[in-house]
Amino acid sequence: MRKPLVIGNWKMNGSQRSVGQLLDGIAGVANLDIEVAVCPPFVYLAEVAARISGSGIRLAAQTLSEHESGAYTGEVAGSMLADVGCQYVLVGHSERRRLFGETDVRVARQFERARGAGITPVLCVGEDAAERNAGATWQVLHRQLEAIADVAGWEALGKSVIAYEPVWAIGTGATASPAQVQAVQVRVRNLLGSGGGATRLLYGGSVSEANAAELFAQPDVDGVLVGGASLQAEEFMAICRLAVGGSWKPW
Numbered sequence: 001m002r003k004p005l006v007i008g009n010w011k012m013n014g015s016q017r018s019v020g021q022l023l024d025g026i027a028g029v030a031n032l033d034i035e036v037a038v039c040p041p042f043v044y045l046a047e048v049a050a051r052i053s054g055s056g057i058r059l060a061a062q063t064l065s066e067h068e069s070g071a072y073t074g075e076v077a078g079s080m081l082a083d084v085g086c087q088y089v090l091v092g093h094s095e096r097r098r099l100f101g102e103t104d105v106r107v108a109r110q111f112e113r114a115r116g117a118g119i120t121p122v123l124c125v126g127e128d129a130a131e132r133n134a135g136a137t138w139q140v141l142h143r144q145l146e147a148i149a150d151v152a153g154w155e156a157l158g159k160s161v162i163a164y165e166p167v168w169a170i171g172t173g174a175t176a177s178p179a180q181v182q183a184v185q186v187r188v189r190n191l192l193g194s195g196g197g198a199t200r201l202l203y204g205g206s207v208s209e210a211n212a213a214e215l216f217a218q219p220d221v222d223g224v225l226v227g228g229a230s231l232q233a234e235e236f237m238a239i240c241r242l243a244v245g246g247s248w249k250p251w
């Protein structure tokens, strides 16, 4: 069974004070029969780890270094993320790919570093508007997935979490229709082969309280990656509650 997974990606937002308030505001998600994770900025990871300890909320990071350790000023290693209690880490988020030059090759290395540190990678894939308009959505996704499989193997990919995040839908208020998302997820699952039945496939891109229910209603949407709406405690709670409705999809 695939337990629903809701991940809040806080991106580069917050302060010690606001992080504490947000965690207080979402404490109730621990009572829901789903998995919830939050991705604070690096500097708040240890503090968030201490605050959520024992709550059932999981800790996730927003990215990690492709290197193991050493003279890489400003980088954070997978082993460090594991050390402070991260269970998940985003890899290949489109903002990292687009703004920080993360190529398919680098993303594949990061994916392997995460696995090496015992952390489950949440691989983000998605096409931009031009690619979509050119009808190249599947080509792009296939390329991004294959780049990981070439290095880690399909089986390892199937043991990760995969988030379909169309770039044009992130932070824009535009969302892919639930039917479009479902169609993509089925293709991703088929590509993963026999292990793919257990893989959790998330959707991300302007997820809100208003559109979450119809996304969760899709048989192959096993959760969501939430950006902007994860910074509002009430709204994030509402999205998590809606995930319970689409709970425990069979495979």
Ligand code: PGA
Pocket (backbone or CB within 6 Å): 009, 165, 169, 170, 171, 172, 173, 204, 205, 206, 207, 225, 226, 227, 228, 229
């Ligand atoms: P958004 O971000 O919900 O603000 O569109 C999603 C993401 O970047 O993962």
